[in-house]
Amino acid sequence: MISVLGIFVADISFSGPKIPSIGETILGTKYNIGPGGKGCNQAIAIARLGGEVNFFSKIGKDEYGKLALNTLIKNKIKTDHIIQDKNLQTGVAGIFVDKNSGKNAINVITGAPSTLTLNEIKDNLNTIKKSKIFLTQLEIPKDVTLHCLKIAKENNVLTILNPAPASDLPEEFFNYIDYFTPNETEAEFFTGLKITNENEAKEASKKIINMGVKKVIITLGDKGLFYSDGKDDIYLKATSVKAIDTTGAGDAFNGGLAFGLLKEKTIKETLVLANTVAGVSTTKIGAGDSMPFINELKKFN
Numbered sequence: 205m206i207s208v209l210g211i212f213v214a215d216i217s218f219s220g221p222k223i224p225s226i227g228e229t230i231l232g233t234k235y236n237i238g239p240g241g242k243g244c245n246q247a248i249a250i251a252r253l254g255g256e257v258n259f260f261s262k263i264g265k266d267e268y269g270k271l272a273l274n275t276l277i278k279n280k281i282k283t284d285h286i287i288q289d290k291n292l293q294t295g296v297a298g299i300f301v302d303k304n305s306g307k308n309a310i311n312v313i314t315g316a317p318s319t320l321t322l323n324e325i326k327d328n329l330n331t332i333k334k335s336k337i338f339l340t341q342l343e344i345p346k347d348v349t350l351h352c353l354k355i356a357k358e359n360n361v362l363t364i365l366n367p368a369p370a371s372d373l374p375e376e377f378f379n380y381i382d383y384f385t386p387n388e389t390e391a392e393f394f395t396g397l398k399i400t401n402e403n404e405a406k407e408a409s410k411k412i413i414n415m416g417v418k419k420v421i422i423t424l425g426d427k428g429l430f431y432s433d434g435k436d437d438i439y440l441k442a443t444s445v446k447a448i449d450t451t452g453a454g455d456a457f458n459g460g461l462a463f464g465l466l467k468e469k470t471i472k473e474t475l476v477l478a479n480t481v482a483g484v485s486t487t488k489i490g491a492g493d494s495m496p497f498i499n500e501l502k503k504f505n
């Protein structure tokens with residue numbers, strides 16, 4: 205079983221010929237409202253691959269709160285640990301997508317989960333303790349995230365921190381992380397090193413391992429990924445696909461990673477799986493909705 209702590213937001217995305225610059229108005233081509241939030245997307249990715257997953261989050265009792273619950277139930281994600289507060293808003297994200305490259309720019313209002321406290325989750329910690337894997341990001345208040353990572357590690361649960369969006373972390377965080385999965389921009393944030401290729405990713409990964417995490421995977425967008433455990437390195441090229449919307453690619457990757465580890469695949473097999481799951485997600489519009497089902501991966505085997 206995998207536990208995911210994170211947020212749900214309703215993604216409101218606008219697709220058009222470019223991402224508008226400051227002060228500019230453009231005529232777009234399509235809009236879509238669908239499930240998003242890194243934690244929720246990652247939980248969907250795991251569930252669609254066939255993994256048992258619990259989602260820990262907080263939402264409001266509003267229209268988007270209904271979208272959250274419907275999405276989780278439809279995707280067979282366990283909702284026992286979802287806190288619903290009628291006085292708070294469910295999160296939303298405004299997303300601009302450049303339809304030519306699939307690239308995006310995002311503004312997230314996390315809403316209800318920004319008020320999540322240690323006290324609210326204390327009765328749920330048993331589920332994390334009993335899990336094989338604990339996966340989280342940086343969209344939930346940091347004291348809650350740190351506490352859950354610590355509890356997980358103290359109970360021999362494998363931990364994955366997707367450090368997104370990047371922000372300063374107390375040093376203690378790094379002691380409780382088995383897999384640290386920044387994208388290029390986040391890895392630059394944590395190391396101060398510019399990353400545009402495999403060699404630069406290798407240098408950055410050395411610096412990250414020295415911070416205390418056990419394994420690091422830097423995702424490199426359409427250039428693939430770089431993995432290191434400090435001894436062995438693996439570089440994989442991105443899956444060859446026609447990307448139309450890369451929103452949620454990193455989430456698909458983290459979901460695939462958690463699922464591969466759940467199934468005790470080798471690290472190489474796990475990375476190949478995660479890379480494929482992420483690649484396929486870029487061929488579909490949306491974030492949560494773009495997470496592939498396991499049978500969609502067959503043609504890449």
Ligand code: ADP
Pocket residue numbers: 368387388422423424425426427428429442443444445447450451452453454455457478479480482483484486
């Ligand atoms: P994030 O979505 O967090 O910014 P990345 O952009 O690094 O993360 O993408 C995560 C993973 O998604 C990559 O490591 C790769 O496996 C896959 N991916 C992203 N963009 C593409 C693309 N254009 N073609 C194929 N795979 C992609």
